[in-house]
Amino acid sequence: MAQTHEDHREVDPVTGHDTTGHDWGGIKELNTPFPKIALVFLLLAFAYSVVAWILLPAWPTGRSHTRGLLGLDQGQEALAGYRELEAGRKAWMSRFDKPDFAALSADHALLAEAMPAAARLFQDNCAACHGSNAQGGPGFPALNSGHWLWGGDPATVAETITVGINSADPNTRVSQMPSFDWMAIADRQTVAEYVASLPSGKADQSSAGAKLFADNCASCHGEGGKGGLQTGAPTLTDQSFIYGQDVETELTTLAKGRQGQMPTWAARLSPEEINLLALYVSRLPETAAGADGRSAAAVP
Numbered sequence: 001m002a003q004t005h006e007d008h009r010e011v012d013p014v015t016g017h018d019t020t021g022h023d024w025g026g027i028k029e030l031n032t033p034f035p036k037i038a039l040v041f042l043l044l045a046f047a048y049s050v051v052a053w054i055l056l057p058a059w060p061t062g063r064s065h066t067r068g069l070l071g072l073d074q075g076q077e078a079l080a081g082y083r084e085l086e087a088g089r090k091a092w093m094s095r096f097d098k099p100d101f102a103a104l105s106a107d108h109a110l111l112a113e114a115m116p117a118a119a120r121l122f123q124d125n126c127a128a129c130h131g132s133n134a135q136g137g138p139g140f141p142a143l144n145s146g147h148w149l150w151g152g153d154p155a156t157v158a159e160t161i162t163v164g165i166n167s168a169d170p171n172t173r174v175s176q177m178p179s180f181d182w183m184a185i186a187d188r189q190t191v192a193e194y195v196a197s198l199p200s201g202k203a204d205q206s207s208a209g210a211k212l213f214a215d216n217c218a219s220c221h222g223e224g225g226k227g228g229l230q231t232g233a234p235t236l237t238d239q240s241f242i243y244g245q246d247v248e249t250e251l252t253t254l255a256k257g258r259q260g261q262m263p264t265w266a267a268r269l270s271p272e273e274i275n276l277l278a279l280y281v282s283r284l285p286e287t288a289a290g291a292d293g294r295s296a297a298a299v300p
Helices: 036-055 074-096 101-106 108-125 154-163 185-200 208-216 247-256 271-282 284-298
Strands: 019-024 027-030
Touching: 074 108, 074 271, 101 108, 101 154, 101 271, 108 271, 154 271, 185 208, 185 247, 271 284
Parallel strands: none
Antiparallel strands: 019 027
16 A cells, blocks of 8 residues: 655655556556656757857858858858769760760770769659650650650760750751641541551551551651651651550541650750760660560569
């Protein structure tokens, strides 16, 4: 039984501490003193805060702040870190100034150092439209499929990055799918059904749709829809779609036309970065094929 002092305080017989008088279903709450270890840490934290106020930037002073005795500035530190990074990669980045892409591709030591930086360039500047794995998306072509609108060799890719497509650059590549709203609705339906069947490889080349395609579309998309490099017209015979190739999407395309746009990157990226990025992008189909091969080999 709990003991009671002369002042009627109830004392726990096991710990010797006073109780608070609260009873929680038969369990008495103890009135224990505040832990000394907690007081120690509170004092240490207070002492650290005083030292930090003195040494580090801390207090706002209107438009600025106290600098602290150490004079640390995170902005300056970040800038210094960036300059150090730039200095570290300057030696190999200079190789991409006037590149010989064949020689660069054969230099495996250089590629081992440069390709991680190229991958970051891609993620920072290209992935928002072309996808994090260059898989493309609605309105944006895949870059890992091996099917190109203008050509996939590094020099051609570098030019595309530099001038853009339908961009503000005076030397921009120009490409547009016109509207075929003048065509009879029944003919558009026929063409759409033919184009939608092309990826399967079972399109009837003697059909009315094939003739309409040859008369109106092949001049850009190539015979049988195999694509036309240097015109920006995509191949229609594979599974790499920009807007989709089902009948309904094709009817929308025929009725309204299409005109994608890729901005010029000449003002944002240096020539060395553009050439590095071009080499990286040109290798994406090979990288994707290698990844698919490894995945397939791993499947029992």
